[in-house]
Amino acid sequence: MTGIAATWTSPLLELLYEDPRVGHCLVAPDGSVLRVNEAWLRCTGFDLDEVLGQDYVALFPDRRELLLALHGRARTGHPVEAPRQARRTGARESSWDEVVAPLPMQGGTGLLVRTYETAERMSPREEAALRESERWFRALSDAMPQIVCVLAPEGMPEYVNTSWAAYSGLDLAGTVRAGWEGVVHPDDVAAARQCRRRALELRAAQDVELRYRAADGGYRWFLSRLAPILDDRGRLVRFIGAGMDIDDRKRAGAERERLLAELQDVDRRKDDFLSMLSHELRNPLAPIRNSVYVLERADPAGAQAVSARAVIQRQIEHLTRLVEDLLDVTRVGRGKIQLRRQRLDLCDVVRRACEDYRPLLEQRQVCFAVSLPRERAWVEADATRLTQVIGNLLQNAAKFTRRGDEVEVALRLAGDGAEIRVRDTGAGLDPALLPHLFEPFFQGERTLARTEGGLGLGLALVKGIAELHGGSARAESGGLGKGAEFVVRLPLAVQAEAQDPAPTRATRARRGRRVLVVDDNRDGAESLAAVVRLFGHEPEVAFDGPAALELARARPFDVVLCDIGLPGMSGFEVARALRARASGPLLLVAVSGYAQPEDRRAAAEAGFDRHIAKPASPEEIERILEGAAGGPGAA
Numbered sequence: 001m002t003g004i005a006a007t008w009t010s011p012l013l014e015l016l017y018e019d020p021r022v023g024h025c026l027v028a029p030d031g032s033v034l035r036v037n038e039a040w041l042r043c044t045g046f047d048l049d050e051v052l053g054q055d056y057v058a059l060f061p062d063r064r065e066l067l068l069a070l071h072g073r074a075r076t077g078h079p080v081e082a083p084r085q086a087r088r089t090g091a092r093e094s095s096w097d098e099v100v101a102p103l104p105m106q107g108g109t110g111l112l113v114r115t116y117e118t119a120e121r122m123s124p125r126e127e128a129a130l131r132e133s134e135r136w137f138r139a140l141s142d143a144m145p146q147i148v149c150v151l152a153p154e155g156m157p158e159y160v161n162t163s164w165a166a167y168s169g170l171d172l173a174g175t176v177r178a179g180w181e182g183v184v185h186p187d188d189v190a191a192a193r194q195c196r197r198r199a200l201e202l203r204a205a206q207d208v209e210l211r212y213r214a215a216d217g218g219y220r221w222f223l224s225r226l227a228p229i230l231d232d233r234g235r236l237v238r239f240i241g242a243g244m245d246i247d248d249r250k251r252a253g254a255e256r257e258r259l260l261a262e263l264q265d266v267d268r269r270k271d272d273f274l275s276m277l278s279h280e281l282r283n284p285l286a287p288i289r290n291s292v293y294v295l296e297r298a299d300p301a302g303a304q305a306v307s308a309r310a311v312i313q314r315q316i317e318h319l320t321r322l323v324e325d326l327l328d329v330t331r332v333g334r335g336k337i338q339l340r341r342q343r344l345d346l347c348d349v350v351r352r353a354c355e356d357y358r359p360l361l362e363q364r365q366v367c368f369a370v371s372l373p374r375e376r377a378w379v380e381a382d383a384t385r386l387t388q389v390i391g392n393l394l395q396n397a398a399k400f401t402r403r404g405d406e407v408e409v410a411l412r413l414a415g416d417g418a419e420i421r422v423r424d425t426g427a428g429l430d431p432a433l434l435p436h437l438f439e440p441f442f443q444g445e446r447t448l449a450r451t452e453g454g455l456g457l458g459l460a461l462v463k464g465i466a467e468l469h470g471g472s473a474r475a476e477s478g479g480l481g482k483g484a485e486f487v488v489r490l491p492l493a494v495q496a497e498a499q500d501p502a503p504t505r506a507t508r509a510r511r512g513r514r515v516l517v518v519d520d521n522r523d524g525a526e527s528l529a530a531v532v533r534l535f536g537h538e539p540e541v542a543f544d545g546p547a548a549l550e551l552a553r554a555r556p557f558d559v560v561l562c563d564i565g566l567p568g569m570s571g572f573e574v575a576r577a578l579r580a581r582a583s584g585p586l587l588l589v590a591v592s593g594y595a596q597p598e599d600r601r602a603a604a605e606a607g608f609d610r611h612i613a614k615p616a617s618p619e620e621i622e623r624i625l626e627g628a629a630g631g632p633g634a635a
Contacts (some may be wrong), residue, residue: 023096023115027056029108031071043096043115045089056113060085065173073156073176074100075109081152083159083172144242147212147222151239155180155196158238169215185211185219192224199226200236209250212243220247281322284315291315320615326457338597339382339468343493346377346386346418350411353390361394365403371410377418378493385465386490392458393422393486400484401426416492417471423485429477437475438463462488513558513625515539518548518574519591520566524614528561528591531618537625545569549577556584559625564592564603572606579607589624591616 023040027033033051041048044059051059057067063085070080079101086095096115103110141148141161150159157175165171168183181189188210195208205227211219222243229238291308298304354370361368390409397407401424410421429437438459463473471490477483515532519525520543529539540557542548545566552560560578564571575588587610590603595613603611612620 021116023113023117025051025056025113025115026103027071027111027113029105029110031055031057033059034110039117040113040115043094043117044085045087045094056111060087065171066176069173069176070100070156071111073179074102074111077102079154080156080176081154081158083150146245147243149175149180149241151180151241153236153238155239167214167220168212183213185213187211195224195226196239199228199239203228203230203234209246210243220245221250222246281319284318287311288315316615320617323615324613339385341380341382343378343380344383346379346381346420346490347372347411349381349383349386350390350409350420353387354394354409356387357391357394357398360398361401361407364398364401366398366401367404367406369406369408371408373411373413375413377411377413379418379469379490380493381469381490385468389462389465389488390420390422392462393420393488396458396486397422397424397426397484400424405483413492414489417489418492420488420490421485423483425483427484428480428482429475429484430480431477434475434477438473459486462486466490513537514556515625516542516548516551516557516560516562518542518545518560518562518566518571520544520563524563528616528621531621532561532625534618535622535625545571545574545577548574552578552581556582557586559587559589561589561591561621562608564590564594564599572602575603575607587624 020039023043024035024037025033025040026035033054033056036046036048036051041051046059057064057071060067067082070082074080079099082098082100084095084097086093088094094117096117098116099114101112101114103112138159138161141159142163144161145163147164147167148159148161149157149164152158157172157180160170160172160175164175168175170178170183175183181192184192191208192210195206199206205225207223207225209221210224211221213219223246224241224243226239226241228236229240231237288311291311294304294308298308350372351370354368358368394407394409401407406423406425408421408423410423412419412421459473459475466473466488469490471488473486473488476485476487515529515537517525517529517532517539519528519541522543525541525543529541532539537559540551542551546569548560548562551557560575562571562574566574571590571592575590578586578588588608590608590611591614592599592603592611593614595611600611610624612624
């Protein structure tokens, strides 16, 4: 014997080939049969001259793909067990188990195929029962929607059902080539191995959740069970595995957990918000109460009284701002803020807003700088809302800067948009907080103690108002102690042209008018009437609807400032009645704490010309009364 075959003529090999119990077949690296013993020929039913020099796989054409996969895996250094094989020769049918092991040879890796005859150890009745059992098993497993497989003790697939083939796109040969661990998600391989170890140690079925690769390359979760099959002596002969698709349930569970975590976070933030709200409302109420006590006892013209009135004014403005922020963030969240757009130069808006807030920053001894472009930055926007955006960013910068820090506002033109950048050198931001900064009620602690108050709404309003204008808002920071920068981007107006400036107060006609104030809150009604009187008009007060109608019958009014929530007869009913009997121009203005969009619509339907939310600022009342000179539509 020469060539490769001569390599295998050692006494050990000769001894192996003489063993009558085990078949041996030596396969060359090119797949051809070099040598077989009598036991192998007996198992397979072949004659010697049929196999020598022939391609081993070609001897079993019905199992070609599976044998190629098994032999390919064996040549990588992994001995494999082939599924039980059978061959009919005339009236005789033989079957055998087969183990394929790699052998280094001259010119490459060959194979040593060992066969163990099984059919001769069974009676014809046992063979028939075995074939029937296997037929029922295959029929049953192929009918199941679950994936089913049979594995050799070392894990090599020997059988897969049609559900696995449909899911994975792999038949048995393809599964053998991939290897069982090759179709499991890489992150789940350790869990699959642990399941197999437990099944071996406990000699009992084990469950594990694994992700298997689908035909499209994605993965789905399966609840997998691996059960060991033992012989009469308790030795492991096979594993049977089954898997039920639980991906939808698993994802639904993950989604429930995510939603639960979100709800818990919302609940926590709600508690935090209520705590902050209580704190923020109590803060201004205390100085107001103290100042009222002082006013009741001090000389009205004295310094104490002047100081007390200034305190009350400041705290009322603070309370008003808190309430307005609460209302605004609700409207923004529901998409019900109505912008009063006009063509304006963003440079002017930024300049005015910065001048309004310059005293706040200079009072804190913070260096404040403003940088504007030379060219105009025309936008279609609500000037009041943009001023609110810039003011909120400057208030935020003021909270987290100390003496000697710097705050800069820069307006930059970038492509078809404009960017308002507010940068400070203050406390900085933890990068983990950046994704949450613009969420309502979010309070991120910086390195400074929180002493300025606020409900965590300012930045949420910045983002909401920017998006209503078709823009965006973002925050940047190098980390704690490295300052922060907030950037609001707005789209520039197309073909913007300068507009004539709005008429000033000096150009508006002014004359004293008769004004009816209707409010069941006596303090509210009388204080509003006092404001109207300060502007040179003639007010009268009614504390309910019937009294208002009685005064209107006695003599006509030019303007009616009417609350909506009146006892007995609502403000809507008062407006309809006044509108029905009005003989001349009449401006009806709703002044109410009911200030949602639906309340404004209901007011318009009832006959009101305007709607302003409580507490109405004296400046807004003055504008309304001045505009009344041109009739109801002029206000």
